[in-house]
Amino acid sequence: MYSVSRRMSMQTNLFINGEYVPSSSGETITIHSPSDDSLVSDKVQIAGEAEVDSAVRAAKAAFPAWRDTAAAKRAAIMLKFADLLEQNAERLGKLESAAMGQPISVAKAFVAGAVGIWRYYAGYAGKVAGESFSPEADGTYKIVQYEPLGVCAGICAWNGSHVLAAWKMGPAMATGNTFILKSSEKSPLSLAAYGDLVNEAGFPPGVINIVSGAGSTGSLLANHMQIAKIAFTGSATAGRAVMAASAKSNLKHVSLELGGKSPALIFDDADLDNAVANNSDAFLRNSGQICFAASRVLVQEGIAPKFIEAIKVAFEKAGEKMGDPSLKETMFGPLADKKQFERVMSFLDEGRKEGLEYLTGGSRKGDKGTFVQPTIILKPDVKSKVFTDEIFGPVIVLRTFKTEEEAIELANDTTYGLGSTLYTADIGRALRVASKIEAGTVGINSAFSTSVQTPFGGFKQSGIGRESGKEALSEYVQPKTIHININLKPKANL
The missing domain is CATH 3.40.605.10 (Aldehyde Dehydrogenase; Chain A, domain 1)
Incomplete structure (x- = not known):
């Protein structure tokens, strides 16, 4: 048939x-x-x-x-x-x-x-x-x-x-x-x-x-x-x-x-361009519909202003690359169907009712299909649903931290433990933090990518x-x- x-x-x-x-x-x-x-x-x-x-x-x-x-x-x-x-x-x-x-x-x-x-x-x-x-x-x-x-x-x-x-x-x-x-x-x-x-x-x-x-x-x-x-x-x-x-x-x-609600920890000594690229275009591939994608972005205060400014630009540019998924030049497509679109939009609508700050996006893109603008939500409460629940769309939530200990505590404050990433020039810190993250996978200075040689879960x-x-x-x-x-x-x- x-x-x-x-x-x-x-x-x-x-x-x-x-x-x-x-x-x-x-x-x-x-x-x-x-x-x-x-x-x-x-x-x-x-x-x-x-x-x-x-x-x-x-x-x-x-x-x-x-x-x-x-x-x-x-x-x-x-x-x-x-x-x-x-x-x-x-x-x-x-x-x-x-x-x-x-x-x-x-x-x-x-x-x-x-x-x-x-x-x-x-x-x-x-x-x-x-x-x-x-x-x-x-x-x-x-x-x-x-x-x-x-x-x-x-x-x-x-x-x-x-x-x-x-x-x-x-x-x-x-x-x-x-x-x-x-x-x-x-x-x-x-x-x-x-x-x-x-x-x-x-x-x-x-x-x-x-x-x-x-x-x-x-x-x-x-x-x-x-x-x-x-x-x-x-x-x-x-x-x-x-x-x-x-x-x-x-x-x-x-x-x-x-599912997952994976953290990305970005320390003051991280390569800024690398961290921005991996938390924007790399995160948004498949329109954020990746179970281990790092959707909770935690940024150390010293680098936070520059990072926020740069990732805002990156998300806005990504929105311009959304389009017909059948075209070879299209980088980002729609959500999988109307049900998934409505689910993601319900998170964004609820966040708006809470008075959360949307740095970018937060709305539908275009008048056809299930496209959602790449969205950055700033400093939600740690009990907010956008911070605790898996959204499974082109949405990140961003908070800042002061110390390594605070970053680890925020990262592990979740019922999930699928993926995680961290960005730092200090290899000692990278391995130390990686060992304390409660997740089955850790990417260091890169968005995590699966490999056929290593276990995933x-x-x-x-x-x-x-x-x-x-x-x-x-x-x-x-x-x-x-x-x-x-x-x-x-x-x-x-």
Whole structure:
């Protein structure tokens, strides 16, 4: 089933057991362009209970053979899939851009990131080693082997579909699991296109299944008794629901990458131009819709006047670079959809009612689409919602501090702990402060950027478990302990 919008063809069916199939319920998702509110598609299929059960059956049936497939063959299939992603980056980027407004340059960069992740985990196929321990005095030879979990599922957020999908499926495939991936209802089009690439790469039917739908589809996955593990990226509220459903069903393994309200600490000795660039253009990529983006900017008093003046100019210039996300020259696009736009605007409206000072922005940009002017809010109270809650838009809140100790206290005064950044010329201070920040990631003299080589995840209510890096492999295996009694003597032949 294909729809056509802006001269693009797009797959809108579900991909189950190696085939595209419609939903039995006939329910669909409607996608409007966040750029101009034009209809992109009203035919994206919603997976209901029947479709989720079908995907689970397919994945369960495919598991034994995929688990036992030679590691070199699994790696070759994964590498072929990475090649296909790379070859189709332009098309996949356009689909993502049309659905949720990412500038095409950003959307293609996310595809490139996913390509690297698939290649990285292909290299780990067959390399998750076990352990052995000598008998010593107890006469028992001990073996620990790591086995795949079986049927796994992943629920993606909408702000980085390709990377989030790769973080979940890459390590699962490398360790011999089968998978059901649910795209976000805001950005289902590019992941729906994976089915043909999955088949072309050589994955056997049922090894990878892709479904679309909203929270109800995610709930079916989280509650399913035959799914061994679920990886979720999204809001803290939805993450709690996933964990509760997993506990109430079959105690499936859970990893959660949730929200953030990350701090940026800028000390007096920081390189001013670097700090401004990383807290303006780098922050605003994807229109601030990045879970670890540093949206609480804390500036030491000595540098504060110059920094405030410079970042005001930078945000105003960024506003001029907002536009049609399909154009190569566009740097910043709209928010993902009307719902997200209304959420961000509600924060800005509430801040205005509180009498907060808006250095820039604070309003809609243009009369079409879901564009929000890049916004700087000065010196909100530490209890204000704009300072404590994740806005997930092109909005930073800015406060000043006097001492290193005060900066650390302000940075850690949050229920979240996903990302953080700090800017200083003093390497001793940088490492000292980094060790005291309560967050899973720290960027020093740069906006934090994920790397396939390092784990990604949060402290506190920003989630549990890790994606990316070799640590992610442990999320998709379980240890089995085998003890062998070597003291038995062979019986003499009579």
